[in-house]
Amino acid sequence: HEPPSSCTATRISPASSGIISNTKPADCSSLASLDLHGSISLPGTAITSEDFGGIYHHKPLAIVHPGSVEDIVKVVTMVNASPNLTLAAMGNGHSINGQAQALNGLVLDMKSLKGIEIFQGSPTEGPYVDACGGELWIDVLKATLRVGLAPRSWTDYLPLSVGGTLSNGGVSGQTFKFGPQISNVLNLHVVSGKGESMTCYPEKNQDLFYGALGGLGQFGIITKARIMLQRAPHMVRWIRTVYADFEEFRADQELLISLPEERTFDYVEGFVLTNNDDPISGWPSVLLSPSNSSFDFKLIPQTAGPMLYCLEVALHYDHDEDFVTLNKRIEGMLAPLRFIKGLHFSFDLSYFDFLNRVHAAEVAARSSGIWDAPHPWLNLFVPKSKISAFDAKVFREILKDGVGGPILVYPVTRNKWDSRMSAIIPGEDTFYLVALLRFSPPYPSGPPIQSILAQNEQILHYCTTAGIDMKLYLPHYKTESDWKRHFGRKWQQFLQRKSTYDPKAILAPGQRIFSRST
Ligand code: FAD
Structure with a gap:
């Protein structure tokens, strides 16, 4: 094929x-x-x-x-x-x-390059989709669902291109189970920076295969990717529970991602919220649908601080599932968790609507104008050993007023990332994705962009001074020494791949890693 x-x-x-x-x-x-x-x-x-x-x-x-x-x-x-x-x-x-x-x-x-072709699988080979690099994941999902299949690993938001997320990583609540999107690729068709057009596999042209995955577009243009598929479930039970204590929240997240597949959820994420009634950052942000009962803030313990934590999980099921059995299974999985009893919300929706859940927020943000305002987002991978210190300083102190949008925090494991890929992650076995998805009205209705960028810098500075060996996800640096520090012991390999596949450094100049040479 x-x-x-x-x-x-x-x-x-x-x-x-x-x-x-x-x-x-x-x-x-x-x-x-x-x-x-x-x-x-x-x-x-x-x-x-x-x-x-x-x-x-x-x-x-x-x-x-x-x-x-x-x-x-x-x-x-x-x-x-x-x-x-x-x-x-x-x-x-x-x-x-x-x-x-x-x-x-x-x-x-x-x-402008379109093409999605699905192979439904055979007794010897699993199903996959060949998608052109510029195809959006939402269109890949729509096409594969038509034959009851879907990719295994996602991003939270779907109108992103296949080549764009594969040049970075592609992480979401399925990453703990299947790895990031870059761990779910069978082969890539790439045009290198020298103009060579080739298909790369884990076994053939593997240096370019692994180089392009998380390679920030530095070695070639991904024109097509072959992505693993699985049978798509019909429905999803989407669940949120609330914690006042960060240690209990993170311990439960870590427990859920360590359990055998059949005893845990299909999706595990979490976010930080402000302990108040702010409609964007506070208690109302936990409700999953208008049918959810309101957030009973009287259940929050007096000892709670300025921030609360929301565990977000999801379980797949099919139309013919027996609800009594399903409910029992979910109750069993929630039983050992230490969330505030009573602060538990759930909503059943189709698999497509679940994966496309950010769409409603996009529509609302577009109508209020904040979708088109600047977004100085910050995405980090923070090692597990430092996430409590990070919570104390960053979530509870620097960000105690929220960021005008979600603050995601959830663990993933290193063993789902192939170290031959270009993507850079911390050295520990478990690390947390922390995403500050800032949404504010444009200045002067909202804060000036400089003050938000300064807050990002303050967080990065804290990480440096506290010895937190975090890695930027979707990295951006201004100096070579910063890039060297980012890549660490993989810097030499990155340089080697650059000189092999794009020796004149023509590609992806906006990453500001290399300068064009003659
Ligand atoms: P672009 O911004 O167009 O490109 C990104 C980089 O990849 C550039 O350097 C570009 O030159 C290069 N590139 C693009 N296409 C190719 C190609 N075909 N071949 C080689 N290089 C190429 N990320 C996650 O992991 N998880 C999330 O849940 C998530 N949610 C997001 C939600 C929103 C609303 C937004 C704005 C971003 C989100 N992201 C998330 C980040 C996103 O994955 C990256 O920014 C990704 O690069 C965006 O894809 P794009 O197609 O827009 O890429």
Whole structure:
């Protein structure tokens, strides 16, 4: 089952999107002679120099909408031959710090390459999907559900591209069970920074296979990925319980991720909330649906501090499941947990609606304008041995007023991450994802962005001074010494892979790790 050599393309109509086919900007005039299947546009039309973060605004010279893998090879070859051009693949542009931007370079709009093909499995081979790099996970889910299948590992939010999350990691409440999305890939089709087009497997071209997974787009453009599938459940019981004590909360999370598969939930996450009635950050943020009874704050012990903790779990089931048995099973799994009795909420919904649960929050945030405001998010992997100290200083002190959005905190285990992949995680066997998903109205209705960035810096500074060997997830640094520290003993391997696959450093300049060489 070799993936087909090229994806089918969606041509973007010049009339509707303002795309021009014959532009000759000063530094990339040879683009016009490439005879592409796809098209070229100028910034300010289809895609601009923006991303979800809204902090960096680097304008490219032009945007290429590839119509085929051959187009990508042509563009990479042309950029290599130029003295100073760079090239950034852009998936859905949901980076925070300009990682998919290319100042005075070219942006490759990966969403113009379409293709999702499903193999339903055989007695000797499990099911999988071949998805083009620019496909969004929401579309992969819709296509696979049509035949009763689905990928095993997810992100919380689905309109992210396959190539974009595989260049980072892709983590969510299933990571403890199946590893991040990068641990669920059977092969990749990649166009390297030298313009070589190849399929990479764990056994063949493995250096590029593992290099590209979590590789921050540094070694090649992922044009297609073969992703493992499993049978999709019909329904999900989504459950939230509340804790006043961080130690009990984290011990229960750690217990749940350590149990054998059949005795635990299918999804384990958690978040921090403010101990007040703030509609965004406080008690109401725990309710799962309007049908949930209201949050009885009188149940919170007097000894509780400024923050509470919400364990979020989910269990899959099918339409024909016997509810008595299901309820008993769930009661059994919740019985040893030490949440505040009475602060327990649940909601049954379809598997699709569960995976797409952030969509409703997106709709609300778009209507209030905060979806389009800057998002100075901070994502960290914090080692288990330091998470209590982190809670005391960061959650309960620095962030005691919340961040205007979710503060996620949940454990994952190192053994689900292959150390040959480029992704960087802490050294301990268990570590926590901490995500500050900040949502504020734009200044002056909300705080100035500088003050939020300063708070992020304060957290990072605390980690350094407290000796917390955390790793940034979706990293962004300004100096080589910071990158070296980030990669630690994997820095030499990262350099080696860069010089092998993208020796002129044309790719993903927005990551600001390497400078273009001639
Ligand atoms: P882009 O921003 O377009 O690109 C990211 C990087 O990958 C860039 O350097 C780009 O050049 C490179 N790249 C893109 N496509 C390719 C390709 N085909 N080949 C090679 N390089 C490529 N992450 C999680 O792990 N879990 C979550 O639950 C989660 N939730 C999120 C929710 C929201 C609302 C947002 C905004 C982000 C979330 N993220 C989450 C982070 C997200 O996974 C990353 O930001 C991811 O990179 C976004 O995908 P994208 O397609 O928008 O990538």
